[in-house]
Amino acid sequence: GAVVSQHPSWVICKSGTSVKIECRSLDFQATTMFWYRQFPKQSLMLMATSNEGSKATYEQGVEKDKFLINHASLTLSTLTVTSAHPEDSSFYICSAPSGSSYEQYFGPGTRLTVT
Amino acid sequence: GNSVTQMEGPVTLSEEAFLTINCTYTATGYPSLFWYVQYPGEGLQLLLKATKADDKGSNKGFEATYRKETTSFHLEKGSVQVSDSAVYFCALSPNDYKLSFGAGTTVTVRA
Numbered sequence: 001g002a003v004v005s006q007h008p009s010w011v012i013c014k015s016g017t018s019v020k021i022e023c024r025s026l027d028f029q030a031t032t033m034f035w036y037r038q039f040p041k042q043s044l045m046l047m048a049t050s051n052e053g054s055k056a057t058y059e060q061g062v063e064k065d066k067f068l069i070n071h072a073s074l075t076l077s078t079l080t081v082t083s084a085h086p087e088d089s090s091f092y093i094c095s096a097p098s099g100s101s102y103e104q105y106f107g108p109g110t111r112l113t114v115t
Numbered sequence: 116g117n118s119v120t121q122m123e124g125p126v127t128l129s130e131e132a133f134l135t136i137n138c139t140y141t142a143t144g145y146p147s148l149f150w151y152v153q154y155p156g157e158g159l160q161l162l163l164k165a166t167k168a169d170d171k172g173s174n175k176g177f178e179a180t181y182r183k184e185t186t187s188f189h190l191e192k193g194s195v196q197v198s199d200s201a202v203y204f205c206a207l208s209p210n211d212y213k214l215s216f217g218a219g220t221t222v223t224v225r226a
Contacts, residue, residue, distance in 0.1 A: 034213070043217060043219055044216045046214065046215075078169070093158070095159075095214075097212045103214070104214060106151075106158040106159070106160070
């Protein structure tokens with residue numbers, strides 16, 4: 001099946017700094033990717049839809065200037081957490097549609113810890 | 116709006132026991148329904164899906180039937196194995212690729 005990778009798998013950064021997370025579709029092209037956030041023992045919450053060649057669309061309550069999304073190519077989307085704070089610590093997961101029946105391929109996730 | 120309510124865990128079972136995880140949903144129209152599984156240290160994987168009422172999704176011995184009259188999509192497996200230990204997520208899509216997830220149910224199967 002199709003593979004989606006994320007890099008890094010975990011990152012620790014200091015409060016006030018920015019961190020970039022990459023999401024790549026390894027063997028297929030994805031004009032759309034999705035970014036989710038998962039809190040411990042909780043469900044995944046959709047943050048935004050990343051669109052190749054156009055601006056990302058954000059879900060209600062997600063700060064656009066805080067979580068910058070760039071869909072640089074048909075196989076790469078990046079999420080940059082700007083001026084990170086401890087409350088941004090979470091597990092960030094990306095996905096890309098498979099092209100059929102609205103199912104998705106998910107990346108393994110990135111654990112962000114802000115100290 | 117769309118929402119998914121999933122049976123809370125954790126669930127601990129012995130090998131060969133019967134597993135049921137309840138899932139109900141709220142949505143307008145006719146969403147597609149999914150069960151995703153997250154094994155330890157891995158990303159979410161699609162377990163099974165159903166796209167219309169009365170459809171039954173099945174995979175790896177797991178089954179779930181799309182019941183529109185009860186707005187449910189319960190997951191079942193007749194005889195679990197230790198390798199089934201994972202977190203299971205019920206999800207729906209209103210047919211636009213955006214997924215709404217349930218809270219997830221952690222299942223642990225003991226040998």
